[in-house]
Amino acid sequence: MSSENPARPPADAPASTAPPADAPVRDRSGGDASTSATAATIASAADPASTAPAPDAAIAPAPDAAIAPDAAAAAAAAANAPPTPTVTPPPTQTIFAKGDKVSAFAAFDSTRKHADVLEVRRPAGFDPTTGDPAKISYYVRYDGFDKRLDAWVSGDKLWPAATRTKGSGVDLVGGGSSGVDGKGNAGAGLTDGVTPDGAEGDLSGAGGATRKMTRTLKRRYNEINNVGVATEDLTALDQKLEHEHDERTKVKNIGIVECGKYEVDAWYFSPYPEEYQHCDRLYVCEHCLKYMRKERTLLKHKARCAASHPPGKRIYEHPRKAEGKPTVSFWEIDGAGDGKVYCQNLCLLAKLFLDHKTLYYDVSPFLFYVMTEEDETTGKHSVVGYFSKEKWSVEDYNLACILTLPPYQRRGYGSFLIAMSYELSSREEKLGTPERPLSDLGQVSYRSFWSKRILEVLQRAKGNLSVKDISAETSFKEMDIVSSLQSLNLLKYWKGQHIISATPKIIEEHLKTFTRKNAIEINPDLMRWTPPVFAPPPNPRKGGANRQ
Numbered sequence: 001m002s003s004e005n006p007a008r009p010p011a012d013a014p015a016s017t018a019p020p021a022d023a024p025v026r027d028r029s030g031g032d033a034s035t036s037a038t039a040a041t042i043a044s045a046a047d048p049a050s051t052a053p054a055p056d057a058a059i060a061p062a063p064d065a066a067i068a069p070d071a072a073a074a075a076a077a078a079a080n081a082p083p084t085p086t087v088t089p090p091p092t093q094t095i096f097a098k099g100d101k102v103s104a105f106a107a108f109d110s111t112r113k114h115a116d117v118l119e120v121r122r123p124a125g126f127d128p129t130t131g132d133p134a135k136i137s138y139y140v141r142y143d144g145f146d147k148r149l150d151a152w153v154s155g156d157k158l159w160p161a162a163t164r165t166k167g168s169g170v171d172l173v174g175g176g177s178s179g180v181d182g183k184g185n186a187g188a189g190l191t192d193g194v195t196p197d198g199a200e201g202d203l204s205g206a207g208g209a210t211r212k213m214t215r216t217l218k219r220r221y222n223e224i225n226n227v228g229v230a231t232e233d234l235t236a237l238d239q240k241l242e243h244e245h246d247e248r249t250k251v252k253n254i255g256i257v258e259c260g261k262y263e264v265d266a267w268y269f270s271p272y273p274e275e276y277q278h279c280d281r282l283y284v285c286e287h288c289l290k291y292m293r294k295e296r297t298l299l300k301h302k303a304r305c306a307a308s309h310p311p312g313k314r315i316y317e318h319p320r321k322a323e324g325k326p327t328v329s330f331w332e333i334d335g336a337g338d339g340k341v342y343c344q345n346l347c348l349l350a351k352l353f354l355d356h357k358t359l360y361y362d363v364s365p366f367l368f369y370v371m372t373e374e375d376e377t378t379g380k381h382s383v384v385g386y387f388s389k390e391k392w393s394v395e396d397y398n399l400a401c402i403l404t405l406p407p408y409q410r411r412g413y414g415s416f417l418i419a420m421s422y423e424l425s426s427r428e429e430k431l432g433t434p435e436r437p438l439s440d441l442g443q444v445s446y447r448s449f450w451s452k453r454i455l456e457v458l459q460r461a462k463g464n465l466s467v468k469d470i471s472a473e474t475s476f477k478e479m480d481i482v483s484s485l486q487s488l489n490l491l492k493y494w495k496g497q498h499i500i501s502a503t504p505k506i507i508e509e510h511l512k513t514f515t516r517k518n519a520i521e522i523n524p525d526l527m528r529w530t531p532p533v534f535a536p537p538p539n540p541r542k543g544g545a546n547r548q
């Protein structure tokens with residue numbers, strides 16, 4: 001009964017909260033998917049290419065002389081004046097092995113970068129002594145870049161590695177405002193338009209100088225930016241588990257996902273059942289999230305698919321016709337109820353765009369808040385993003401995972417999802433915080449969301465406000481307010497106390513940097529929700545939903 005997408009036993013893996021960002025998206029209807037929306041600063045800051053550290057200057061293109069093994073052949077080739085190739089062929093056709101350090105062509109910015117070979121694919125019957133090395137494919141990870149940019153590269157776009165800086169994933173290349181943590185994640189506080197404070201300023205480097213981040217500084221930077229703990233800071237057991245997770249999930253198993261009118265490149269591995277693994281293309285029904293391997297199966301399915309919206313209760317409906325935009329709705333789905341298979345399918349789909357996420361099949365302890373856009377002509381609702389939330393959180397987590405599907409990014413939906421998580425916390429009369437670690441892109445969104453809300457509260461306030469006052473008004477936990485104020489450089493330490501120090505002019509200046517053209521605000525009058533009550537589980541899990 002593979003057609004029913006049967007549930008599998010829970011898979012495990014380490015944690016994470018998710019990323020609104022952009023990715024190559026093709027609109028199959030011919031519309032303009034990724035460029036139509038106004039470029040939100042959040043999203044552009046989260047652009048993998050723009051937030052990634054500057055490419056290592058040590059990788060220079062191979063000198064022309066080294067291109068052709070035979071100088072006469074080179075001269076002959078030059079005489080015919082062929083167009084300059086975009087990619088310089090390697091000087092010698094080396095055959096590389098798993099674990100080799102190489103210099104590889106990166107399609108995302110058309111440059112060569114240091115990379116590690118994670119996997120090798122040889123054509124069937126390949127003879128290493130006579131076969132053409134260019135026919136071998138290598139799965140590479142680029143130094144200092146997020147895993148979602150890992151790619152298969154053919155042998156003619158790979159070179160033996162030049163000498164490279166030790167620990168280049170940790171070194172910071174100065175210039176501009178991009179920072180990077182020990183895991184190669186782009187720094188959030190430095191990319192969201194906020195003036196960094198002294199410590200962050202040091203980390204961003206300057207004038208092209210390359211600096212090594214000390215462990216202490218790095219930890220401080222990670223704390224300020226809510227970055228997850230770097231692998232080397234984990235206990236031996238955690239390191240082992242992290243390594244196993246990496247081994248298991250290092251190669252993306254799905255190439256492209258077709259969902260509704262969009263097709264989009266998958267970013268990460270997702271544990272779909274065996275028969276769906278290693279699909280170049282996976283077809284997903286945008287209404288019930290059932291997944292299929294063949295287009296004709298999808299067409300047959302769509303002819304009889306009765307789902308017009310996610311299962312569960314609609315808790316919010318926001319018409320946006322006046323703005324020329326589709327109505328958006330939120331649906332609350334209990335992972336233990338009738339919507340269980342839908343939630344499992346949603347988690348599998350989401351995993352394609354989230355690096356660390358443990359939750360795929362054991363969805364019962366969670367509620368899912370799924371956001372949809374409504375098609376005006378058919379009245380059907382397509383999923384655009386979601387967040388999950390533990391029914392019972394020991395640590396006041398108000399969000400476990402969050403994702404805006406790539407075709408719908410840059411529309412203000414990431415911040416809208418975050419806002420909804422706090423709207424629910426506020427109605428529960430609780431303070432909330434997202435589960436850690438945040439993904440690199442999740443950090444950027446949260447940092448920007450917190451900062452904007454805090455600045456608005458400060459702007460409205462007539463008298464002095466304490467961190468506690470802001471917490472009461474926003475439902476943000478105090479630690480998130482303190483770290484945001486620090487990144488805005490609005491917190492001073494005076495006589496043993498933290499003092500918020502901001503003039504109306506400074507607040508206004510900061511607020512300008514957070515103003516988004518396409519922002520959507522929650523209208524509390526449109527909420528139809530009362531907090532559901534669940535009895536605490538017999539053994540509440542510590543450490544949140546996504547920990548091992």
Ligand SMILES: [Zn+2]
Nearest residue numbers: 285287288305
């Ligand atoms: Zn369907």
